[in-house]
Amino acid sequence: MGLVWALAAVAAVVLTLLGVKGADLYQSRQDSARDAEVLDVTKDVVAGLVSLDYKRSKADLDRISSVATGAFQQQFGQLSASFAQVLASGEVRSTGAVKEAGIVRADDDSAQVLAAVSSVVKNTEAPDGQQRVYRMLVDLEKHGDDWKVGNVEFVS
Template sequence: MAEVAGEVVPWRRRMLTAAAMVLAAALVAVATLLLLKLNDANADEDSRQSALQVARQVAVDLTTVSKDTAQQDVTRLMGVATGSFKDQFAQQADVFRKVVQQASVTSKGTVAEAGVSSVDGDTVTVLAAVSATVQNADAPNGEQRQYRMKMQLHHEGDRWLVSDLEFVP
């Protein structure tokens, strides 16, 4: 019996050691998968925040214009445009610049609120509520205006660019 008992104990130890090694490997695999998912989630959140930051800046740039800097304002907006927004804005850029200059417009915009409403791969949709104080020939003391914008941003290279922009009621 002592021999049988002697043979049984090493077999049990080997089984327990093997089971512990399998369990440890499984735990390492699960921990690795969770860490990878966490890294992906952090990267997604960083990407969303980058797109949101660009959208906020575009909203400010679009509502902060001056008769003295109209051409620079147009150039700045064209620098963050792509797709249909770039095409539409390019067609209207001269008219935009001339209206701002001829009406002696000075506008200073601020974003009250902005948030990501959807994400689809490399495309993010952002909604923004913007306030602007607009001075012009008709309102030399300035008028407060409120805008709501829906922007679609597309990730190109290492940048987020506005591919569509609309003012919403």
């Protein structure tokens, strides 16, 4: 009978350890999926911020506004009309991309991402374009199933 209890105790310990490892693996997969989504949203938003065309400024600005929240949404809303005018008066066309992005911190409700971005900006003063490089610190917040941008800060 003692051997049966010992085997049962060993089996219970093994099953407990497997359960803990399984839970750790599940959480790790959940965190990886969340992190990938955070990076995808950040790359899309940041690329959108540096890819603008005066001919489609309303659509570009609406696209950015749709993923904004909080302070960023408020600031963007206040500036978008004048920003559209600046784009039009300078005939600004900018195309850009995120070169690298890394998560500074992330949990299930918020995240912060640092992104290295480059763009080529063409306008009436630089018709051949000028290369520009930025580093942006992006704060994201989870709203339902979607990640929204709460703040964008240009950092050096």
